[in-house]
Amino acid sequence: MAGRILRVLVVDDNDSVRRSICQILRSQADIEVVCEAVDGADGVRKIREYQPDVVLLDITMPTMNGLEVAEIIKTEFSSVQVLIVSQHDSRGFQWAALAAGVSGYVNKSNVGIDLIPELRRIQSLESHAGTAGRASGPAPPGRSLKGAS
Numbered sequence: 001m002a003g004r005i006l007r008v009l010v011v012d013d014n015d016s017v018r019r020s021i022c023q024i025l026r027s028q029a030d031i032e033v034v035c036e037a038v039d040g041a042d043g044v045r046k047i048r049e050y051q052p053d054v055v056l057l058d059i060t061m062p063t064m065n066g067l068e069v070a071e072i073i074k075t076e077f078s079s080v081q082v083l084i085v086s087q088h089d090s091r092g093f094q095w096a097a098l099a100a101g102v103s104g105y106v107n108k109s110n111v112g113i114d115l116i117p118e119l120r121r122i123q124s125l126e127s128h129a130g131t132a133g134r135a136s137g138p139a140p141p142g143r144s145l146k147g148a149s
Helices: 015-026 040-050 066-076 091-099 108-129
Strands: 006-011 031-037 054-057 081-086 104-107 144-146
Touching: 006 015, 006 040, 006 108, 015 031, 015 108, 031 040, 040 054, 040 066, 054 066, 054 108, 066 081, 066 091, 081 091, 081 108, 091 104, 104 108
Parallel strands: 006 031, 006 054, 054 081, 081 104, 104 144
Antiparallel strands: none
């Protein structure tokens, strides 16, 4: 997707984690952090307002958790891709996230290594497949579990 800016919303209730993720994203010339959200409900409001291409979601958050937000995104904003960035490294959380319709999963302990490549993979899938492959369900081809144990 040469020349296209990837618009990203970061949703995490931990300020320092959110800032770190945003710093990694801002190191890329073709990625724009359009806004940040402090919990799931704030994230849903900001998706409506900013219309990002990709939403990075934590799982464990107050008000509304990341899996609930992912399901809303896939229902109401089907063109928006979701990447879970979580401290949970169990397969159970990862499969639940993929079943909720997310495009990928990165463990927070590997975010410095895996985040940008995983965003590029999602961006590449979107550019080659359009909206195909966006249906929810457990781990269809092209979805991945980065940092899985």
